[in-house]
Amino acid sequence: MAMNLSQKIISEHLISGKMEPGSEIAIRIDQTLTQDATGTVTYLQFEAMGVPRVRTKLSVSYVDHNMLQEDFKNADDHVYLQTVASKYGIYFSRPGNGICHQVHRERFGVPGETLIGSDSHTPTNGGLGMLAIGAGGLDIALAMAGEPYVLSMPKILGVKLIGKLQPWVSGKDVILELLRRLTCKGGINKIIEYYGPGVESLTIGDRFTITNMGAELGATTSIFPSDYITKKYLEAQGRGNVWKELKADPDAKYDRCDIRLHIENDARAISALKEGDVINLSISNPDEAGFVKVEFDGLVIDLDKLEPLIAQPHSPDNVIKVSELAKQNIKAAQACIGSCTNSSYFDLKVAAHMLKGRAVHPDTSFTLTPGSRQVFEMIARNGELADIIASGARILESACGPCIGMGQAPPSGSVSVRSFNRNFEGRSGTMDAKVYLSSPETATATALMGKIADPREVAKLFNIKPLNREEPEKYIINDSMIIPPSQEPEKVEIIRGPNIKPIPQFEEMPDTIKGRVLLKAGDNISTDHISPAGAKVLPLRSNIPAISEFTFTRIDPDFPKRAKEWGGGFVIGGDNYGQGSSREHAALAPRYLGVKAVITKIFNRIHRSNLINFGILPLTFSDPNDYNNIDFGDELVLENIKEQLKSKGQKGQVILKNITKNIEIKLDYDLTDRQKEILFVGGMLNIARKNKK
Ligand code: MIC
Numbered sequence: 001m002a003m004n005l006s007q008k009i010i011s012e013h014l015i016s017g018k019m020e021p022g023s024e025i026a027i028r029i030d031q032t033l034t035q036d037a038t039g040t041v042t043y044l045q046f047e048a049m050g051v052p053r054v055r056t057k058l059s060v061s062y063v064d065h066n067m068l069q070e071d072f073k074n075a076d077d078h079v080y081l082q083t084v085a086s087k088y089g090i091y092f093s094r095p096g097n098g099i100c101h102q103v104h105r106e107r108f109g110v111p112g113e114t115l116i117g118s119d120s121h122t123p124t125n126g127g128l129g130m131l132a133i134g135a136g137g138l139d140i141a142l143a144m145a146g147e148p149y150v151l152s153m154p155k156i157l158g159v160k161l162i163g164k165l166q167p168w169v170s171g172k173d174v175i176l177e178l179l180r181r182l183t184c185k186g187g188i189n190k191i192i193e194y195y196g197p198g199v200e201s202l203t204i205g206d207r208f209t210i211t212n213m214g215a216e217l218g219a220t221t222s223i224f225p226s227d228y229i230t231k232k233y234l235e236a237q238g239r240g241n242v243w244k245e246l247k248a249d250p251d252a253k254y255d256r257c258d259i260r261l262h263i264e265n266d267a268r269a270i271s272a273l274k275e276g277d278v279i280n281l282s283i284s285n286p287d288e289a290g291f292v293k294v295e296f297d298g299l300v301i302d303l304d305k306l307e308p309l310i311a312q313p314h315s316p317d318n319v320i321k322v323s324e325l326a327k328q329n330i331k332a333a334q335a336c337i338g339s340c341t342n343s344s345y346f347d348l349k350v351a352a353h354m355l356k357g358r359a360v361h362p363d364t365s366f367t368l369t370p371g372s373r374q375v376f377e378m379i380a381r382n383g384e385l386a387d388i389i390a391s392g393a394r395i396l397e398s399a400c401g402p403c404i405g406m407g408q409a410p411p412s413g414s415v416s417v418r419s420f421n422r423n424f425e426g427r428s429g430t431m432d433a434k435v436y437l438s439s440p441e442t443a444t445a446t447a448l449m450g451k452i453a454d455p456r457e458v459a460k461l462f463n464i465k466p467l468n469r470e471e472p473e474k475y476i477i478n479d480s481m482i483i484p485p486s487q488e489p490e491k492v493e494i495i496r497g498p499n500i501k502p503i504p505q506f507e508e509m510p511d512t513i514k515g516r517v518l519l520k521a522g523d524n525i526s527t528d529h530i531s532p533a534g535a536k537v538l539p540l541r542s543n544i545p546a547i548s549e550f551t552f553t554r555i556d557p558d559f560p561k562r563a564k565e566w567g568g569g570f571v572i573g574g575d576n577y578g579q580g581s582s583r584e585h586a587a588l589a590p591r592y593l594g595v596k597a598v599i600t601k602i603f604n605r606i607h608r609s610n611l612i613n614f615g616i617l618p619l620t621f622s623d624p625n626d627y628n629n630i631d632f633g634d635e636l637v638l639e640n641i642k643e644q645l646k647s648k649g650q651k652g653q654v655i656l657k658n659i660t661k662n663i664e665i666k667l668d669y670d671l672t673d674r675q676k677e678i679l680f681v682g683g684m685l686n687i688a689r690k691n692k693k
């Protein structure tokens with residue numbers, strides 16, 4: 001049978017289940033990665049499993065998020081991570097070596113292998129033809145212990161690329177175009193597979209940017225074929241030996257996919273789908289609640305026709321043409337290049353090329369972050385760094401930095417144009433800042449002009465010639481900041497600072513779940529709303545009781561106090577609940593505060609599985625209108641919930657009683673037997689502890 005590339009890699013790694021969309025599959029995992037902000041909890045859970053050495057082909061622990069060392073906390077975490085890695089057979093990438101996804105693609109990614117990582121942008125390595133998936137830390141710990149990764153078989157959405165990118169248009173504009181068409185929920189439960197003649201016109205860097213930001217579509221992962229461009233890149237990294245050619249069979253098929261859009265809220269996406277090239281598009285009539293079902297066999301993106309695009313505040317899918325905004329004289333107090341989306345050598349090189357001999361606008365602060373030490377060394381030795389410094393731009397160390405609110409918060413109420421992937425409200429550290437997402441070319445044009453600017457116009461104005469979009473023949477290879485694991489693990493002592501607290505133990509699920517509505521949230525609640533990041537909160541990632549004090553405080557400062565006073569309860573959400581980060585703290589902390597069930601219209605995939613892993617029941621409204629029949633403070637009950645779930649199949653309905661309003665509401669669940677078991681015993685860690693060998 002002809003297969004697409006995703007099906008080929010999955011079938012080679014399939015341990016159980018059928019490759020039919022929606023059915024549960026278990027796949028063998030070759031590689032894992034963690035970063036420090038999710039890593040400490042991952043390794044604490046791994047330690048609780050009692051496995052002496054990792055059982056993967058390769059596991060790497062990175063330090064890139066918690067890099068500000070204001071006190072002992074982050075520094076202690078780094079030492080814990082280094083010692084735990086050494087003992088259990090994990091490579092350790094030291095602070096300063098770079099952002100996990102950038103370093104992983106440079107030094108470790110292998111076409112055709114599987115990778116799971118405790119960070120939602122793990123799919124970046126899909127740019128190399130890897131099947132790379134973001135997951136919760138507990139799933140990573142289980143994979144390191146040799147367990148397969150269990151997921152529901154996604155649909156494979158084919159995106160055909162034709163044409164060639166025009167000057168000053170880059171990979172970022174391709175993924176912004178897809179976000180414009182499909183919205184942040186368009187990729188949920190889908191793998192986005194790129195194919196077609198346009199693929200070969202994209203550089204490897206463009207591909208990584210596109211697969212990276214597939215996370216913002218909510219996709220399980222994104223993947224490119226592995227071709228001669230991949231080969232050249234791996235050879236330039238001194239790793240040509242791991243290359244192999246991978247692509248879909250010529251007559252391979254992709255799945256018919258669908259998304260549910262609201263005619264008012266998602267009007268932009270609906271019109272983008274009509275205008276855009278969509279294969280066999282059908283749009284249903286709106287239902288009573290104003291939702292339409294959009295179905296299609298795939299998308300076509302004509303690269304020739306793409307223009308520089310930009311996502312406006314506060315969502316990565318709020319995309320319009322840069323040329324539209326350039327007319328509006330929007331002053332930018334800040335511009336930034338960096339993050340795992342756009343901090344490659346080419347990204348910094350193109351910025352340096354535009355800055356050469358010019359000065360950053362006096363009203364704009366321009367920061368540049370080389371994504372890895374390799375990129376940093378390349379720009380230093382090849383001279384780009386000097387042009388950057390001379391322009392008055394600010395160069396930051398190789399880390400996540402401003403992307404995760406670790407410094408460089410913009411001024412009050414100001415505009416910041418960033419080459420990053422997320423612009424959720426408050427994520428920059430300034431609650432009322434307006435963050436836009438663009439390509440490095442647009443961010444640099446903005447930094448030069450002091451206002452949002454179209455790079456094509458700026459190039460004309462200053463007579464800047466477009467750069468040849470080619471990767472170097474050879475990268476500088478220096479792995480001295482990647483520490484291999486110890487050969488004598490018994491001699492390694494794991495060092496734990498005082499801020500590293502054990503993971504709390506959780507009770508079994510009660511027969512009946514009863515409680516009040518602790519919070520009623522709207523649509524698109526991100527994990528940054530649930531468990532915020534930033535310089536103040538991130539150092540508490542290894543201390544669940546302490547970090548839980550920040551749960552939901554971005555939307556309701558009293559949440560933690562109330563949850564404790566009311567003895568836990570329910571959280572109600574809207575569409576696309578839990579989008580964004582893979583952080584399991586967004587499940588662990590609510591669980592610690594007594595949240596028993598979350599009821600929404602649609603869940604984000606990673607967050608939903610984190611909720612299950614920590615014993616919080618995820619349910620969705622059978623009729624989205626019922627969202628209006630529950631209010632803050634209402635008393636709710638799910639009677640005999642265990643019995644109700646046990647007696648029925650994988651998908652079904654349960655009845656929720658709203659005691660306050662004296663009504664019954666039908667809720668849907670979609671839980672495999674394995675997931676039910678995890679919920680009943682109070683979370684996956686209880687199972688892992690029980691199975692401890
Ligand atoms: C993010 O971009 O939000 C993070 C920080 O990288 C997260 C992980 C985390 O919360 O530690 C992610 O994307 O998964």
Ligand code: SF4
Nearest residue numbers: 121339340400403404
């Ligand atoms: Fe780091 Fe930002 Fe990438 Fe998350 S999105 S891994 S914070 S650079």
